[in-house]
Amino acid sequence: xxxxxxxxxxxxxxxxLLIGPFAGYLQNRPFIERIGYVPSFKVLKLVAADHKExxxxxxxxxxxxxxxGLIELTQNEVAVAPDYPAMxxxxxNAVELDPYNMDAYYFAQAILSWDVGRVDLANKLLDHGxxxxxxxxxxxxxxxxxxxxxxxDYATASRYYQRAGELSGFDLYKNLAGRYMxxxxxxxxxxxxxxxxxxxxxNLAIKKSYQLRLIAFQEVQRIEVARDEYQKKxxxxxxxxxxxxxxxxxxxPVDPYGGNFYLxxxxxxxxxxxxxxxxxxxxEPAQK
Amino acid sequence: xxxxxxxxxKGIFRDRVFQxxxxxxxxxxxxxxxxxxxxxxxxxxxxxxxxxxNSLIFLLLSVFLGGTMLWKDIERRYSYGVLGLPMxxxxxxxxxxxxxxxxxxxxxxxxxxxxxxxxxxxSSLYPPERPVQWxxxxxxxxxxxxxxxxxxxxxxxxxxxxxxxxxxxxGTIAIFLAGGATQQVYDYIHSTAGDTLTxxxxxxxxxxxxxxxxxxxxxxxxxxxxxxxxxxxGLLLTIGYFLxxxxxxxxxxxxxxxxxxxx
Amino acid sequence: MSxxxxxxxxxxxxGKRGAKVDALKELTLEIEAGEVFxxxxxxxxxxxxxxxxxxxxxxxxxxxxxxxxxxxxTPDARRSVGFLPENPSFYDYLSAEEYLVFVGKxxxxxxxxxxxxxxxxxxxxDLWEARKRPMRSxxxxxxxxxxxxxxxxxxxxxxxxxxxxxxxxxxxxxxxKEIIKELRERGKTxxxxxxxxxxxxxxCDRVGxxxxxxxxxxxxVQEILAAGVVGYQVKAKDIPQELFSYYNADSQxxxxxxxxxxxxxxxxxxxxxxxxxxxxxxxxxxLEAFFLDIVAHSQA
Numbered sequence: 001x002x003x004x005x006x007x008x009x010x011x012x013x014x015x016x017l018l019i020g021p022f023a024g025y026l027q028n029r030p031f032i033e034r035i036g037y038v039p040s041f042k043v044l045k046l047v048a049a050d051h052k053e054x055x056x057x058x059x060x061x062x063x064x065x066x067x068x069g070l071i072e073l074t075q076n077e078v079a080v081a082p083d084y085p086a087m088x089x090x091x092x093n094a095v096e097l098d099p100y101n102m103d104a105y106y107f108a109q110a111i112l113s114w115d116v117g118r119v120d121l122a123n124k125l126l127d128h129g130x131x132x133x134x135x136x137x138x139x140x141x142x143x144x145x146x147x148x149x150x151x152x153d154y155a156t157a158s159r160y161y162q163r164a165g166e167l168s169g170f171d172l173y174k175n176l177a178g179r180y181m182x183x184x185x186x187x188x189x190x191x192x193x194x195x196x197x198x199x200x201x202x203n204l205a206i207k208k209s210y211q212l213r214l215i216a217f218q219e220v221q222r223i224e225v226a227r228d229e230y231q232k233k234x235x236x237x238x239x240x241x242x243x244x245x246x247x248x249x250x251x252x253p254v255d256p257y258g259g260n261f262y263l264x265x266x267x268x269x270x271x272x273x274x275x276x277x278x279x280x281x282x283x284e285p286a287q288k
Numbered sequence: 289x290x291x292x293x294x295x296x297x298k299g300i301f302r303d304r305v306f307q308x309x310x311x312x313x314x315x316x317x318x319x320x321x322x323x324x325x326x327x328x329x330x331x332x333x334x335x336x337x338x339x340x341x342n343s344l345i346f347l348l349l350s351v352f353l354g355g356t357m358l359w360k361d362i363e364r365r366y367s368y369g370v371l372g373l374p375m376x377x378x379x380x381x382x383x384x385x386x387x388x389x390x391x392x393x394x395x396x397x398x399x400x401x402x403x404x405x406x407x408x409x410x411s412s413l414y415p416p417e418r419p420v421q422w423x424x425x426x427x428x429x430x431x432x433x434x435x436x437x438x439x440x441x442x443x444x445x446x447x448x449x450x451x452x453x454x455x456x457x458x459g460t461i462a463i464f465l466a467g468g469a470t471q472q473v474y475d476y477i478h479s480t481a482g483d484t485l486t487x488x489x490x491x492x493x494x495x496x497x498x499x500x501x502x503x504x505x506x507x508x509x510x511x512x513x514x515x516x517x518x519x520x521x522g523l524l525l526t527i528g529y530f531l532x533x534x535x536x537x538x539x540x541x542x543x544x545x546x547x548x549x550x551x
Numbered sequence: 552m553s554x555x556x557x558x559x560x561x562x563x564x565x566g567k568r569g570a571k572v573d574a575l576k577e578l579t580l581e582i583e584a585g586e587v588f589x590x591x592x593x594x595x596x597x598x599x600x601x602x603x604x605x606x607x608x609x610x611x612x613x614x615x616x617x618x619x620x621x622x623x624x625t626p627d628a629r630r631s632v633g634f635l636p637e638n639p640s641f642y643d644y645l646s647a648e649e650y651l652v653f654v655g656k657x658x659x660x661x662x663x664x665x666x667x668x669x670x671x672x673x674x675x676x677d678l679w680e681a682r683k684r685p686m687r688s689x690x691x692x693x694x695x696x697x698x699x700x701x702x703x704x705x706x707x708x709x710x711x712x713x714x715x716x717x718x719x720x721x722x723x724x725x726x727x728k729e730i731i732k733e734l735r736e737r738g739k740t741x742x743x744x745x746x747x748x749x750x751x752x753x754x755c756d757r758v759g760x761x762x763x764x765x766x767x768x769x770x771x772v773q774e775i776l777a778a779g780v781v782g783y784q785v786k787a788k789d790i791p792q793e794l795f796s797y798y799n800a801d802s803q804x805x806x807x808x809x810x811x812x813x814x815x816x817x818x819x820x821x822x823x824x825x826x827x828x829x830x831x832x833x834x835x836x837x838l839e840a841f842f843l844d845i846v847a848h849s850q851a
Contacts (some may be wrong), residue, residue, distance in 0.1 A: 045469075045472060046465065046468075046469045046472070047465070049464065049465055049468035049469075049503075050340075050343050050432075050435075050468060050503065050506075050507045050509065051340045051343065051344070052509075053336045053339075053340065053509050053510065053513055054336055054337065054340040057326070057333055057336055057337075061325055064325065064327070098510070100510060100513070100514045100516075101329070102328040102329045102332070103326050103327050103328050103329055103333075106327050106328045107327065133514075135418065136417075138328075201327065202324075202327075202414075203325070203326075203327045206327055291653050291656040291657060295642060295645065295653050298644065298645065298649070299642060299644050299645075302644035302685070303644060364640055364643075365636070365638075365639075365640040366640055366641060366642050368603075368608060368636035368639065368640075369634075369636055369639055369640070369641055369698075369701070371606075371607070371608055372606045372607075372608065372629065372632075372634035372636060373629065373634075373654060373657045373658070374626045374627065374629040374630040374632075374657065374658065375626060375657055376626045547610070549608075549609045549610065550603065550608035550609060551564075551603070551609060
């Protein structure tokens with residue numbers, strides 16, 4: 001009678017001593033460990049049986065939680081290199097399991113095109129999604145933006161915007177598109193796109209990422225306006241952003257991604273952060 | 289046989305299986321909250337979660353209720369008394385099976401109601417872009433029940449083959465996984481990717497495809513979640529497949545059970 | 552027509568490594584309608600095997616049997632049989648009442664008849680108070696009594712009972728014996744197995760002794776009891792001295808111990824001497840001794 005009692009109390013005591021460091025260890029594990037190993041979709045498809053859709057949602061959630069954690073850490077100014085290939089792999093697995101999962105396409109568009117710089121992958125996924133979600137105007141809308149903004153393929157972009165307009169029943173996208181189908185409208189196009197998405201977003205992590213990007217582009221727009229004013233005034237392009245600040249045309253811009261804005265020789269505004277958090281060295285998004 | 293059915297049903301209810309289901313069904317309460325994690329498809333996620341929870345409950349029921357139904361009767365020696373009555377072994381088996389099937393149907397009605405409430409609630413929080421197709425959700429539930437009733441028949445077949453409960457329980461799980469995968473394997477070997485396989489492997493895989501139950505036909509989750517239309521003739525064929533396959537498995541089980549020695 | 556007719560019934564089990572076990576060897580037996588037949592044998596003799604074969608629970612390796620003329624391989628043979636399995640166990644989530652109703656319905660009994668019969672049987676077996684409680688709360692003896700009750704509820708003509716008295720307290724045993732006697736009075740056939748000779752002695756018309764799967768003997772109980780008489784105790788007044796000194800074994804006054812062969816002459820001499828004979832009591836080997844003899848013989 002005494003031995004079990006002793007065992008119960010002592011094990012409970014040691015458990016209480018252990019649980020703190022244990023939880024701490026789990027919390028501080030590297031992100032790649034937290035995102036975890038996910039078997040290939042071929043294996044998942046077999047094991048998931050009639051729970052493929054849930055498994056797909058689970059994978060997307062996993063990526064989203066991971067991404068949410070990253071955004072939070074960046075806020076606290078902890079430099080963490082996100083593991084984009086792992087995220088991309090999970091998203092690909094998700095759409096293999098459930099080709100209809102909109103969250104997966106949406107997230108892929110949000111991350112792959114901007115943060116990873118793999119617009120080709122994002123477009124591939126969007127095309128994949130359009131085969132299934134034949135009723136959905138958002139997919140062609142994203143694809144249209146990608147082609148216009150990133151690839152400057154205005155003809156293809158118009159086709160996608162056209163389709164988005166037909167599916168949504170709004171001519172808005174068609175009309176809007178026309179205005180931005182040129183180099184000069186790029187920044188405004190991006191701001192428009194981002195603020196539309198930002199308003200409709202309820203997931204805080206994603207919303208935060210839109211807000212950051214929106215701030216960055218608003219900064220770019222400010223610089224562009226100052227640049228154009230400088231050109232009007234002096235008849236030539238400014239040499240640097242500092243010049244604009246010295247002339248009193250601009251208050252110093254801040255890159256929310258931690259980079260520095262600069263002017264390219266042709267006068268285009270760029271930033272050392274490339275509008276993304278630092279990527280893991282040498283990491284490439286997984287190829288499908 | 290009707291008295292066997294009612295005795296079986298009483299047994300299931302008095303063993304508190306239904307209470308167990310209701311406890312598990314409390315998870316339904318979490319679904320609307322979890323669905324809010326979705327960025328673009330809150331309603332769709334709530335349907336996904338609810339349907340998957342239903343499937344999970346039915347899977348557990350099929351394996352642990354269906355798989356231990358006969359084993360328990362024999363292990364606890366109830367079968368001596370019952371089979372000593374002027375009842376054929378076949379009608380004993382059929383009565384037990386019908387009892388479980390009926391219980392599944394009742395459970396489906398309750399869980400279906402829970403599903404509808406949860407999805408309705410989630411869709412009122414964030415109205416989906418496309419209206420929820422309630423009739424497809426109901427259809428999906430109905431076919432899910434059919435699938436798991438078929439699985440119970442397989443569990444019964446395993447129970448007649450073995451005196452322990454290991455074969456019924458693990459055999460049923462194995463068949464469940466295999467039955468969900470056969471269509472994929474079949475599609476794979478008949479695609480260009482399958483050309484590298486030897487003819488023998490192809491034939492063996494095709495043979496298994498025709499032998500094993502095809503559970504993917506009963507899976508209408510994608511249709512229910514995204515409101516995709518279903519093929520009427522395809523569903524009719526699936527119902528026919530269910531009836532024939534279940535009858536075949538059950539009669540085989542009855543054949544084996546009739547020869548079984550009740551030592 | 553015999554109530555139960557068994558012909559060359561054989562059951563061979565395949566044991567481990569292909570070893571064959573003869574559980575029942577060419578059992579041939581006729582049970583007449585209206586008799587109470589005791590199936591006696593030591594544990595493991597094959598009594599249960601024989602009964603399970605009769606009930607279609609196991610199939611015979613060879614041979615055949617009929618109950619009221621119906622082949623045992625058909626469920627029809629069980630239509631007029633009440634069967635009590637050895638150490639019975641019934642759906643323990645049901646109450647005794649529910650189980651009896653289930654059994655009655657299986658025998659196609661009608662509602663009012665079933666209700667009345669269930670009530671009377673529950674009362675008879677002293678289960679009335681517990682009838683609504685699930686059987687998982689019953690004691691072993693109560694379950695055994697439910698077993699008897701479910702045999703009686705549909706009032707069959709033939710009763711096949713495997714160890715009906717096991718697990719019962721003395722009161723219960725007496726009750727079951729009474730019930731079997733009543734069944735005999737009503738012309739029913741009872742075939743029951745036991746390993747307790749006293750049960751057979753009191754209630755059976757005939758007894759069959761099974762040892763190691765083989766039927767050793769079938770005899771009327773009365774005949775065995777008569778054949779077992781070895782002598783008599785005679786109580787008389789005014790016994791002549793020479794008779795008393797010769798036959799009185801234990802010096803008890805007025806009592807003589809007379810060997811079987813001497814009974815006639817002793818009675819004649821007592822009469823001649825004018826003694827009054829008050830009591831003649833047979834002294835016999837009981838059934839148990841007979842049974843032990845048979846078992847010992849068969850094993851020799």
